[in-house]
Amino acid sequence: MSKLTILRYPDPRLHTVAKSVAHVDERIRQLVDDMLETMYAADGVGLAATQVDVHERLIVIDTSDSRDDPHVLINPELVAKSADMVLGDEGCLSVPTIYDKVPRHARVTVRSLNRAGESYEFEADGLLSVCVQHEMDHLMGKVFVEYLSSLKRDRIKVKMLKKSRDEQRP
Ligand code: K1U
Ligand code: ZN
Numbered sequence: 001m002s003k004l005t006i007l008r009y010p011d012p013r014l015h016t017v018a019k020s021v022a023h024v025d026e027r028i029r030q031l032v033d034d035m036l037e038t039m040y041a042a043d044g045v046g047l048a049a050t051q052v053d054v055h056e057r058l059i060v061i062d063t064s065d066s067r068d069d070p071h072v073l074i075n076p077e078l079v080a081k082s083a084d085m086v087l088g089d090e091g092c093l094s095v096p097t098i099y100d101k102v103p104r105h106a107r108v109t110v111r112s113l114n115r116a117g118e119s120y121e122f123e124a125d126g127l128l129s130v131c132v133q134h135e136m137d138h139l140m141g142k143v144f145v146e147y148l149s150s151l152k153r154d155r156i157k158v159k160m161l162k163k164s165r166d167e168q169r170p
Contacts, residue, residue, distance in 0.1 A: 004038045004052040008164060009095045010157045015141040018048075018055045020075050024117030028058065032072050032115055035060045040067060044093045046131040048138030051094050059135040063127045071128075073112040076136060079121070080109035088130055090144050096163075098156055102147045104133045 007014050021028055031054060039047040039060055049058040059073040084106045091099045107125045110132055114120055124132050134144060145153050 001033045001037045003041050004034050006038065006042065006047075006051050006093050007053055009092070009143055009145065009160050011094075013053055014050060014094060014138070014143055016050060016055045017141045018050055018057045018139040021056050021058060021113070024074055024113055024115070028056075028074065029115060031058065032060060036062075036070055039093075042093050045127065046135045047093065048135045050138045050141070057139050059132075059139070061128065061131050061135065063131055071122075072115045073110065073132075073135075074114070074117070076110055076112040076132070076139075078108050078132075078136065079111045081105040082107040086130070090130065090134060092134070092144050094138075094143060095145060095156065095160065098145070098159075100144070100148055100152070102130075102134075102144050104130050108132055 031049065035047050035049065035052060035058070038052060039062065045063045046059065046061040049056050057075045059076060061071040061073065062069055082105050085103045086106045087101050087103050089099050090102045106129065107123060108129050109121065109123050111119065111121045137144065145156050
C-alpha cells in the first residue's frame with residue numbers, strides 16, 4: 001500500500017468532473033487500498049478519488065469510532081434524499097484547518113458497487129450522510145467552500161496559498 005498526495009484547494013484539478021469506473025479490477029482495488037491508507041493517515045472520515053488526482057467515481061469513508069469499518073463506494077448514485085435538511089460543520093482534507101456550516105439532506109439512500117464490483121444499497125443519516133454528500137460533491141468537482149459566500153471563499157483561498165508557500169520554505 002502507499003500513501004497518496006492530497007490536492008490542496010485552490011488547486012484547479014479539484015474542479016474536474018470524475019468519470020465512471022469502467023471495470024472493478026486489480027488497479028481499482030489497489031487504488032481503494034491506497035486511498036484508505038491515505039484517509040486514515042490524514043485522520044479523515046472520507047476521501048474522494050478526485051482529491052488524489054484520480055478522476056474516476058470512487059470514494060472511501062469510515063465514520064466509525066474504531067476506524068475499522070470502511071465503506072467503499074464505486075460509481076455511487078444518490079437514489080433518494082430526504083426533504084429535511086441539516087446544517088452541520090464540515091471540514092475537508094483538501095482545505096486543512098477550515099471548518100464551516102453547509103446545508104445537507106438529513107438522510108440519503110445510496111446505490112453503489114463495492115470492492116468486489118457487486119451492487120449494494122444503504123441508507124445513511126448523521127455524519128455518514130453528510131460525508132457521502134460531501135464526497136459525491138468532490139466527484140462533481142465541487143469543494144465545500146463553494147457553499148460559502150464569495151468573501152469567505154476568497155479569504156480561504158488567500159489563507160491556503162499562504163499556508164502552501166510557508167510550508168515550501170526551507
Ligand atoms: O473529503 C474530505 O476531505 C474528508 C472530510 C470528510 C468530511 C468530514 C466532516 C464533514 C463532512 C465531510 C474529512 O474527513 S474532514 C476531517 C475530519 O476528520 C472531520 C471533520 C469534521 C467532523 C468529523 C471529522
Ligand atoms: Zn473534502
